[in-house]
Amino acid sequence: MVGDRDQRSPGIMPRAFNAVFDILQEYATKFDFKVSVYMLELYNDRLQDLFVSGAEAQSRRVEIKRNRKGLVFAQGAETKEASSAGELFAMFQQACANRHNAATKMNVESSRSHLIIGIMVESRNLTNGSVSFGKLSLVDLAGSERAAKTGAKDDQLKEANSINKSLSALGDVISALSSDLPHIPYRNSKLTQIMQDSLGGNAKTLMVVNVSPSDCNLDETLTSLIYATRVKTITNIAQRNLESKEISQLKEVIMKLKSGQPVEDEEV
Amino acid sequence: MDTTLSTPTTGPRLSHTEITNMASTYSHEWRAVCDKFNNAQDLSELESRKDPENDPFRSKYKARELLREIYCSLKNFDVGENESVNDEADQRPTEQPVDGGMEEGFGRGHCGDSPAGSRAAKLGAVEYYLGVNHVETEELSAGEEHLMNCMTLLEKCSISPENVSLFIQVRNQLGILWAGRDEIEKAQGFLETAEAMYIRYMKEDGQPPMDLTEFFVAEEKALPQQERTKRFEMAYTHTLYYLAQVYKNLEQYEKAGGYCHSTLQRQLEFNQFIPLEWAINAATLSQYYITKTLYMEGRHCLSAASVIAGLAGEVPSEAAAQESEAEAEKRDQLRQKRAEIARCWIKYCLNLLQDAKKLLEDNIGELDMDRQAELRATRLKEEEEKERGRKSAVLFGSSDTFDSICGLEEKVSCVFPVDFEEARAIFLVGQTYVNQAKEYFEMDGHVTDHIEILQDHSALFKALAFFEEDLERRCKMHKRRVDMMEPICKDLNAQYYLLVCRQLQFELAETYYEMMDLKLAVANKQDDLDAHTVKKFNHLCSSSTKFYQMFLDSVRSPEGKWPEKLEDEVLRPALVAKFRVARLHSRLISSSKTVQMENLNRALECYNFVVQYCKDNPEAKSAIETELELSEEMVSLLPLKINRIQANLASSN
Numbered sequence: 001m002v003g004d005r006d007q008r009s010p011g012i013m014p015r016a017f018n019a020v021f022d023i024l025q026e027y028a029t030k031f032d033f034k035v036s037v038y039m040l041e042l043y044n045d046r047l048q049d050l051f052v053s054g055a056e057a058q059s060r061r062v063e064i065k066r067n068r069k070g071l072v073f074a075q076g077a078e079t080k081e082a083s084s085a086g087e088l089f090a091m092f093q094q095a096c097a098n099r100h101n102a103a104t105k106m107n108v109e110s111s112r113s114h115l116i117i118g119i120m121v122e123s124r125n126l127t128n129g130s131v132s133f134g135k136l137s138l139v140d141l142a143g144s145e146r147a148a149k150t151g152a153k154d155d156q157l158k159e160a161n162s163i164n165k166s167l168s169a170l171g172d173v174i175s176a177l178s179s180d181l182p183h184i185p186y187r188n189s190k191l192t193q194i195m196q197d198s199l200g201g202n203a204k205t206l207m208v209v210n211v212s213p214s215d216c217n218l219d220e221t222l223t224s225l226i227y228a229t230r231v232k233t234i235t236n237i238a239q240r241n242l243e244s245k246e247i248s249q250l251k252e253v254i255m256k257l258k259s260g261q262p263v264e265d266e267e268v
Numbered sequence: 269m270d271t272t273l274s275t276p277t278t279g280p281r282l283s284h285t286e287i288t289n290m291a292s293t294y295s296h297e298w299r300a301v302c303d304k305f306n307n308a309q310d311l312s313e314l315e316s317r318k319d320p321e322n323d324p325f326r327s328k329y330k331a332r333e334l335l336r337e338i339y340c341s342l343k344n345f346d347v348g349e350n351e352s353v354n355d356e357a358d359q360r361p362t363e364q365p366v367d368g369g370m371e372e373g374f375g376r377g378h379c380g381d382s383p384a385g386s387r388a389a390k391l392g393a394v395e396y397y398l399g400v401n402h403v404e405t406e407e408l409s410a411g412e413e414h415l416m417n418c419m420t421l422l423e424k425c426s427i428s429p430e431n432v433s434l435f436i437q438v439r440n441q442l443g444i445l446w447a448g449r450d451e452i453e454k455a456q457g458f459l460e461t462a463e464a465m466y467i468r469y470m471k472e473d474g475q476p477p478m479d480l481t482e483f484f485v486a487e488e489k490a491l492p493q494q495e496r497t498k499r500f501e502m503a504y505t506h507t508l509y510y511l512a513q514v515y516k517n518l519e520q521y522e523k524a525g526g527y528c529h530s531t532l533q534r535q536l537e538f539n540q541f542i543p544l545e546w547a548i549n550a551a552t553l554s555q556y557y558i559t560k561t562l563y564m565e566g567r568h569c570l571s572a573a574s575v576i577a578g579l580a581g582e583v584p585s586e587a588a589a590q591e592s593e594a595e596a597e598k599r600d601q602l603r604q605k606r607a608e609i610a611r612c613w614i615k616y617c618l619n620l621l622q623d624a625k626k627l628l629e630d631n632i633g634e635l636d637m638d639r640q641a642e643l644r645a646t647r648l649k650e651e652e653e654k655e656r657g658r659k660s661a662v663l664f665g666s667s668d669t670f671d672s673i674c675g676l677e678e679k680v681s682c683v684f685p686v687d688f689e690e691a692r693a694i695f696l697v698g699q700t701y702v703n704q705a706k707e708y709f710e711m712d713g714h715v716t717d718h719i720e721i722l723q724d725h726s727a728l729f730k731a732l733a734f735f736e737e738d739l740e741r742r743c744k745m746h747k748r749r750v751d752m753m754e755p756i757c758k759d760l761n762a763q764y765y766l767l768v769c770r771q772l773q774f775e776l777a778e779t780y781y782e783m784m785d786l787k788l789a790v791a792n793k794q795d796d797l798d799a800h801t802v803k804k805f806n807h808l809c810s811s812s813t814k815f816y817q818m819f820l821d822s823v824r825s826p827e828g829k830w831p832e833k834l835e836d837e838v839l840r841p842a843l844v845a846k847f848r849v850a851r852l853h854s855r856l857i858s859s860s861k862t863v864q865m866e867n868l869n870r871a872l873e874c875y876n877f878v879v880q881y882c883k884d885n886p887e888a889k890s891a892i893e894t895e896l897e898l899s900e901e902m903v904s905l906l907p908l909k910i911n912r913i914q915a916n917l918a919s920s921n
Contacts, residue, residue, distance in 0.1 A: 060593075061596055061597075063713070065713040066713075066715060066764065067711075068711055068715055068756070068760050068761065068765075069759075069761050070761030070763060070765070170528060170531060170532070170549050171545075171548065171549050171552060173512050173516050173528055174525075174549055174552045174553050174556060175552055177516065177521050177524060177528070177553075178521065178556050178559045181555040181556060181558075181559065182555050182559070182618075182619060183608075183612050183614075183615045184552060184555070185551050185552055185605070185608035185612060186548060186552065245632040245634075245785075246848075246851070248631075248632055250851065250898050254898065254901045254902065257905045257909065258905065
């Protein structure tokens with residue numbers, strides 16, 4: 001999503017910056033726009049503000065939350081305003097630089113780092129003054145860049161070679177015992193939280209999952225797809241069939257109507 | 269065939285010759301081997317973590333070299349000395365690369381702790397570590413070869429405390445390896461053999477066996493018995509853990525569940541657990557038991573989960589959390605996990621009530637007295653069985669926690685309630701956990717979670733209402749549901765929380781409908797349908813309609829257009845909503861004939877819609893068969909009724 005380091009082949013993120021401002025430019029005569037952005041990194045299930053570097057970033061706690069009104073806020077992180085694609089891009093580069101620093105200090109065990117960018121656009125209709133909000137979320141689910149361990153596949157056994165390693169996959173086994181567990185207490189990784197409350201259920205939400213065609217990235221591909229599936233909350237609205245009481249009452253009414261019996265008005 | 273295990277004393281016994289030899293010739297070389305082994309371990313376990321990203325196996329490759337050197341040294345040590353003994357053993361035909369199983373370990377070949385046996389075990393250990401090394405560096409075939417060599421070497425020996433751990437662990441590794449190649453049955457074979465060996469060894473010998481790392485330490489550095497036991501038991505716990513995964517992959521879920529349970533129990537017993545992690549696993553296992561209506565087991569898991577989660581420490585105060593990032597993290601973790609366990613408890617109570625309802629209800633959803641009597645009788649019979657079952661069940665806990673776990677279990681029933689008193693007791697427990705869960709999962713910031721909890725609370729009330737005989741009180745319970753959900757429904761941004769809003773709207777509509785019916789039933793019982801009651805009734809009726817309508821409106825496009833074709837997930841609910849709105853319109857009470865006609869016309873419109881939609885989209889018929897049938901009837905009958913009223917109106921004018 002990012003593209004190469006030198007940006008000779010820019011990815012979706014930098015291209016999106018240009019696209020956003022191109023569109024705003026088109027409507028510049030009709031609307032007044034305000035663009036703000038936050039850029040975060042997620043690793044080890046912790047969110048870090050990429051507008052802040054190194055040690056300070058590590059000490060700040062960031063949470064992405066959405067309230068009941070639908071307002072998304074990156075609590076604890078800086079939100080910067082941008083007035084051009086160029087400015088956005090400069091912020092992006094700064095963020096990436098901070099990301100790189102964070103990466104080298106990382107524990108070798110935690111090789112998964114995800115990039116989360118939120119571009120918020122507030123537009124005011126110059127004719128009638130109405131204001132609307134839009135948000136573009138760009139989430140780069142990074143695969144492991146190491147040439148090393150591909151990690152265990154789903155049907156491989158999660159091992160615990162060192163005698164002291166915790167049986168961390170036990171949870172996976174337990175939650176797979178049945179497809180309809182009443183409650184699954186684990187799956188609230190930050191990433192799932194972000195996806196869940198940040199996307200909502202509107203039809204205009206589009207999630208694009210980029211996966212690698214290479215079989216050595218199978219693990220990451222599976223992870224990405226599994227996350228994507230979890231974001232879709234498919235639940236029943238009308239849970240059971242119609243209450244039998246109601247049906248049988250109505251059947252009675254129909255019987256009476258058919259047989260010409262007088263039916264009380266409130267019974268119909 | 270000799271089936272007894274050898275019974276040495278504490279460690280590998282050395283023959284007199286060996287001792288003498290080691291003292292003079294080998295002690296220096298032996299020390300070197302031991303040191304080399306230590307280095308190899310260090311490289312493999314510690315140094316490897318610092319290896320750079322572009323050379324991640326550097327340390328492990330170094331460790332491998334050292335292990336190879338150790339192997340050569342060992343082979344050379346006894347050259348000449350024990351040659352004759354070796355030749356005997358080497359005359360056995362080469363084994364197939366299949367696990368010969370336990371029987372190989374008993375009888376033929378050397379006694380486990382003889383010098384030859386000891387040598388074989390040492391070589392086997394090196395092969396084991398080489399095997400693991402290759403597996404960790406993604407060279408599976410080489411790994412397999414070494415692990416099989418290890419097995420072959422051990423086959424020449426009888427099982428002894430020196431080699432039983434190796435016997436088991438090499439099979440654990442082979443299990444992992446073959447599972448990785450999608451050969452689950454092969455993996456199962458190795459693991460089940462390891463399992464059987466453990467059981468047999470513990471039965472027939474039981475002495476704390478030597479740990480793998482002890483092959484290359486000086487005798488004075490041998491591990492204490494307690495540590496040996498701990499490591500050996502951990503190896504077996506891994507066997508069970510891997511078997512749990514294997515059975516899951518083979519879709520033998522019941523077995524897998526049992527092995528998960530055993531793994532958890534052993535983690536507790538041998539103090540090899542991280543409290544919060546363990547607690548969450550146990551809580552999840554309880555959810556599995558609930559799907560099988562095994563409420564006693566479910567309750568046990570949850571009680572243990574709660575107790576063990578309590579062992580994770582005190583929650584840092586808000587002040588402390590402000591000061592330090594680490595404390596804030598810890599506070600959040602603890603609070604969240606405990607709230608998750610509370611949610612599992614809510615599901616326990618809710619499912620227990622709902623499952624009881626399913627057993628007790630008649631065909632119109634009311635409590636059936638006969639079934640109630642039946643269930644009571646069955647329960648008495650089952651109680652004895654359960655006590656017996658309890659004693660043989662795998663129980664959690666150590667001496668300190670047993671009591672606490674029992675204490676929690678006593679607070680809630682695990683049998684189906686048969687009357688209101690029993691249901692209420694369960695309801696109250698569920699409600700307590702609702703309040704606990706809501707403390708962490710506050711609305712803003714955890715919208716979806718908070719609402720799920722509210723939905724569960726509403727469901728608890730609904731389930732309890734089933735048991736309540738008094739209709740007024742029943743109605744009050746439904747009112748509680750409405751009071752809980754209506755404000756949220758209005759407050760929530762429908763654009764972002766579309767699905768949740770729809771769920772709430774539908775549930776509110778149904779609840780108002782239920783209340784409407786109850787109000788009428790109460791009035792009818794008292795033979796008292798006064799103006800006040802009629803007004804209440806109509807209000808409830810309209811409220812129900814309002815929410816069904818809201819739901820239907822949510823299906824429309826932003827421009828307000830009804831879709832040509834309903835999507836699968838809204839098809840049935842939308843048509844059911846229309847059907848119910850029709851019914852509701854026709855149930856409104858009015859003394860005015862004009863109003864009556866208006867209502868019936870609206871009802872007719874709705875019934876027509878359902879019929880028409882199914883005509884236009886025949887594939888929808890199967891989704892609402894019954895409702896469609898009734899709608900078709902009403903479409904033909906209502907016009908007659910409307911005409912009659914019209915005629916009445918005309919004649920009275």
